[in-house]
Amino acid sequence: METLSDFPLELTGDATPMVRFRKVRKAYGALTVLDDLDLDVAEGEMVSIIGPSGSGKTTVLRMLMTLEQINGGCIYVDGQPLTHMPKNGRLVPASARHLRARRCDIGMCFQHFNLFPHMTALENCMEGPVHVLGMPKAEARDRSEELLELVGMIGKKDQHPSRLSGGQQQRVAIARALAMRPKVMLFDEVTSALDPEVIGEVTNVIRGLVSEHKLTMLMVTHQMGFARDISDRVCFFYGGKIEEQGPPSQLFGNPQKDRTQQFLSAVREAV
Amino acid sequence: MLEWRWEFVWEVLPRLIEATGNTLLAAGGGYAIAVVLGLVLALAQRTPYRGLTFVVREFVEFIRSTPLLLQIFFIFFVGPQFGIRLSPWTSGMIAIGLHYACYLSEVYRGGIDSVARGQWEAATALNMTAFQTYRRVIIPQAIPPAISGLGNYLVGIFKDTPMLSVIGVTELIHTANAIGSEHYRFFEPYTLVGLIFLAISLPAAGLIRLFEGYVRRKMGL
Amino acid sequence: MSFTEFLLQYWPRLLSGTGITVAQFLLAAVLGIAISLVMGLMKLSENRLMRGTAITYIEFFRGTSLLVQLYWIFFVLPLFGITVEKFTAGYLAVGMNIGAYGAELVRGGILSVPKGQWEAALALNMSPAQRMRRIILPQALVNMLPPWGNLMIELLKGTALVSLISVTDLMFEARQINNTTFLSAQIFGTALIIYYILARFMVTPFMRWLERHMSRKMGRS
Numbered sequence: 001m002e003t004l005s006d007f008p009l010e011l012t013g014d015a016t017p018m019v020r021f022r023k024v025r026k027a028y029g030a031l032t033v034l035d036d037l038d039l040d041v042a043e044g045e046m047v048s049i050i051g052p053s054g055s056g057k058t059t060v061l062r063m064l065m066t067l068e069q070i071n072g073g074c075i076y077v078d079g080q081p082l083t084h085m086p087k088n089g090r091l092v093p094a095s096a097r098h099l100r101a102r103r104c105d106i107g108m109c110f111q112h113f114n115l116f117p118h119m120t121a122l123e124n125c126m127e128g129p130v131h132v133l134g135m136p137k138a139e140a141r142d143r144s145e146e147l148l149e150l151v152g153m154i155g156k157k158d159q160h161p162s163r164l165s166g167g168q169q170q171r172v173a174i175a176r177a178l179a180m181r182p183k184v185m186l187f188d189e190v191t192s193a194l195d196p197e198v199i200g201e202v203t204n205v206i207r208g209l210v211s212e213h214k215l216t217m218l219m220v221t222h223q224m225g226f227a228r229d230i231s232d233r234v235c236f237f238y239g240g241k242i243e244e245q246g247p248p249s250q251l252f253g254n255p256q257k258d259r260t261q262q263f264l265s266a267v268r269e270a271v
Numbered sequence: 272m273l274e275w276r277w278e279f280v281w282e283v284l285p286r287l288i289e290a291t292g293n294t295l296l297a298a299g300g301g302y303a304i305a306v307v308l309g310l311v312l313a314l315a316q317r318t319p320y321r322g323l324t325f326v327v328r329e330f331v332e333f334i335r336s337t338p339l340l341l342q343i344f345f346i347f348f349v350g351p352q353f354g355i356r357l358s359p360w361t362s363g364m365i366a367i368g369l370h371y372a373c374y375l376s377e378v379y380r381g382g383i384d385s386v387a388r389g390q391w392e393a394a395t396a397l398n399m400t401a402f403q404t405y406r407r408v409i410i411p412q413a414i415p416p417a418i419s420g421l422g423n424y425l426v427g428i429f430k431d432t433p434m435l436s437v438i439g440v441t442e443l444i445h446t447a448n449a450i451g452s453e454h455y456r457f458f459e460p461y462t463l464v465g466l467i468f469l470a471i472s473l474p475a476a477g478l479i480r481l482f483e484g485y486v487r488r489k490m491g492l
Numbered sequence: 493m494s495f496t497e498f499l500l501q502y503w504p505r506l507l508s509g510t511g512i513t514v515a516q517f518l519l520a521a522v523l524g525i526a527i528s529l530v531m532g533l534m535k536l537s538e539n540r541l542m543r544g545t546a547i548t549y550i551e552f553f554r555g556t557s558l559l560v561q562l563y564w565i566f567f568v569l570p571l572f573g574i575t576v577e578k579f580t581a582g583y584l585a586v587g588m589n590i591g592a593y594g595a596e597l598v599r600g601g602i603l604s605v606p607k608g609q610w611e612a613a614l615a616l617n618m619s620p621a622q623r624m625r626r627i628i629l630p631q632a633l634v635n636m637l638p639p640w641g642n643l644m645i646e647l648l649k650g651t652a653l654v655s656l657i658s659v660t661d662l663m664f665e666a667r668q669i670n671n672t673t674f675l676s677a678q679i680f681g682t683a684l685i686i687y688y689i690l691a692r693f694m695v696t697p698f699m700r701w702l703e704r705h706m707s708r709k710m711g712r713s
Contacts, residue, residue: 432557
């Protein structure tokens, strides 16, 4: 990461996207995973990211959640730079303090749930609000119970993750992330580790979120039908770049690029 | 502040070096016993004879749970009580050998347990005897994971040799004590002993790691 | 004299010796656990100075023998003006020694917590301190308890060495009684049994209980 002198210190204007990737590069040693990526996500938009493995899709989410450092370019969230911070009129790599301040706008759900095993479902949801946001316990409990109700897990609020099925754990994980009231929600292959019959539980919850809340969401998924149903836009990634993107009806119904067509037909065959 | 007297160091160093040789000898001897006896104890816990397995298991637990120092005293003093005189060296090596054999048996057991189920089944399918199975299939695969454990205990034995000083074996600490009493100066002797230990045990740990890598490569693992 | 007569005559001394041994054990355990946590965390730190300090401490105390460390604290430190009375020197040496081994267990325990937990905590925007205290350490603790059980036994055995600086523990009393009566088998045998009882029927069951208790708190089993 370097100092950027020709990047804006903040994004302004009515059409400011909630998330902006600008010329973002990510490499692991000699292997370039993302190359000069430009991606905008508008406020309240639901974007699905699809593509073959190794195409860089998960890396996009992980960089947004600051789990990985970027090697070039800049990411903006809600108009403010995330990976960098302004100093003397330029953007320099963000300090830990800056990251902590900006990170509160983003929440993430993982493929393997990552619930805290030594806490009950309710305690998992309360953990962030109480200890990170400094919320009083009673208020955090109310909020957590509301969210557990929303995802249909209120009956199991006092169970430990080891007593819950995969689908149940993932729903609790979604409640936990929502408890932090992020502006952007990231879903990283949240159904890939689930048995087929419980995938529906989780996708229904996400469906509900999309229709009732104005959350900005990015979702990496292999569930093409689901992506088609609920997304505002679908991005097809290939080789670290966006090969094609557009509304689901267009991308799934009338893919323009060869690679997109190949990928979609391979996926259809697998199903 | 006490000052470090270099002339004293050069004066006593030869004696300490000789004592180091004794220490290494005692450690090596004890280790040799432990390596062999440990394997025996490990295999003895895998026999179909429940009585034998139980007795060996309890014995190993007993030795591992009680202090080596006490075991050294026991072996050194109990012999004469019943008419068997053992020299300090002999009782020392027997005590160390026995004590560490029990530790090594656990290392061997871990290595043996780590060999995949299917290996035993394949050996049975080929109609191998138990002895052949162990010798040609199981033990060769059990050794590489066991090497770091085996090596660490060698270093451990080396560090436990000072206990032999209490029954008169002229190893490092014993010699340092003698030097200290003779010259009324303990600072240099004890410090030198500490440094000698570090100088031997630290590189030894590194060498063990290298050796483990070598054995794995050689066996194609 | 018969064994019963022997016990009747000497049980007070054996009892007081055992009391001292238990005291040394507990004090060394508390010290050792504290040092392990500090050094284990320091070794994982990004800060090179902290890491270096931890590595130096660990390698030093693991690379030299407990007996040498004990003698050093008791005999050499006074020459620098730091006089420690023998009971304190005893548990200090044992505690510091165990702390070096325990640090590796702490480190291993923390590293064994799945990466996803660190990421989930980060995604909730927890500070590194919160993450360690509320998420990582509780899980690390459960993972590291089994090897800690073994370390506690080693600690118990290590306390026997303090007898060599004349702390009147069980080992010391045993030697004294042997020196006067030469009933080596009886006295050393009894001492062995007492250590065994302490290890097998007190330390180990307690550690197992602790493991089960922590597992339950973690919502497992």
